[in-house]
Amino acid sequence: MIPAAFDYKRAGSSEEAVALIAEYGDEAKFLAGGHSLLPMMKLRLAVPTVLVDIGRVGDLSYIDDRDDHIAIGALATHRSLETSELLIAECPILAHVASKVGDPQVRHRGTIGGSLAHSDPASDLPAAVLALGGSLIAQGPNGEREVQVSDFFTGYFESALSDDEMLTEIRMPKAPGDSWNYQKFNRRAQDWAIVGVAAVQVQGTTQVSLVNMGSTPLRAAAVEAALAGGASSVEAAEQAAEGTDAPTDLNASPEYRAHLARVLTRRALEAAGIS
Structure with missing residues (x-):
């Protein structure tokens, strides 16, 4: 599809970009790489009347x-x-x-x-x-x-x-070392994740987040609490879907996503050496 008509403004600095957005209000959108905004504009899911291009603001x-x-x-x-x-x-x-x-x-x-x-x-x-x-x-x-x-x-x-x-x-924060892992389940390598799990130790604390298990990225709070309480990675991973609201679409049902979250969390924790 073709996006709706819009005006184009190029900002030379972050200050100019903010000034342009203030001038045009909520009718304007920032354009950086464009890989998120432009597809939505083509589908008319986003219909800004002004695009403020910040792609050449070198100090960012x-x-x-x-x-x-x-x-x-x-x-x-x-x-x-x-x-x-x-x-x-x-x-x-x-x-x-x-x-x-x-x-x-x-x-x-x-x-x-x-x-x-x-x-x-x-x-x-x-x-x-x-x-x-x-x-x-x-x-x-x-x-x-x-x-x-x-x-x-x-x-x-x-x-x-x-x-x-x-x-x-x-x-x-800095998180050097090998105590981290990212698991992503998708159909093709370049696709969005059907479900993903990031696990990392930051200053001795294990932190886990979930991809595509709700309306926002989510911390797997139940998993983190289980690990802090002494549970094994296998036991903690069983809590991965707790407190989530997984969507349903052509790729997966909520139940299948919950299953994937548990499996991928276990794999991520084990690969990161977190037990």
């Missing part, structure tokens, strides 16, 4: 070591995450999950900021970021504010960002 594309955390610019591409020596050393689960997004064309254009702001519960990176914890920086007309990752995803394709804010930075 970086991956930096900030001592106690890693700072990632919102326009860092999936490919840059996948190949970052810093992430591979200090936060390997994020680099690995980025390598599982779509295909090479998507990874070279898609951005981490776009993926998170789009808030698709079937997307890989939101679940990985949720498992790690950390915070996100939003910039608006009144300056910056910090949002905890646990508070960012508020609903189906909805986030804590206001209409006049843009996501500028992702701050992730």
Whole structure:
């Protein structure tokens, strides 16, 4: 299908982008890599009258070591995450999950900021970021504010960002070593996950998140509580579907997704060496 008509504005800086969004209000949308927004526009599920292109705002594309955390610019591409020596050393689960997004064309254009702001519960990176914890920086007309990752995803394709804010930075805790794993079940390698599970130990605490098991990416709270209480990985994994609201579609029923969540959680915990 063909998108509805829209005006196009290119921002040269994050400040200009925020000013343009403030000028046009909720009729405007940011355009970064475009791999989430443009398909929705073609289906007329999103009908912005103005697109603010931030794809060439160079100061939002970086991956930096900030001592106690890693700072990632919102326009860092999936490919840059996948190949970052810093992430591979200090936060390997994020680099690995980025390598599982779509295909090479998507990874070279898609951005981490776009993926998170789009808030698709079937997307890989939101679940990985949720498992790690950390915070996100939003910039608006009144300056910056910090949002905890646990508070960012508020609903189906909805986030804590206001209409006049843009996501500028992702701050992730360091989680080096081998105690992590990501399991993704899909039909083809480049497809969205039917169900996915990210498991990682951050400062000695096991954190698990689920892909496509509700209207937002979810922390597997029952699994985490079971592990903290001394349960084995097999026992804890049986709790993976607790508190979820898995969708039904052509790929899977809620019951099948619940089964996948239990199986993939067990595999992720065992592969990460978490028992």
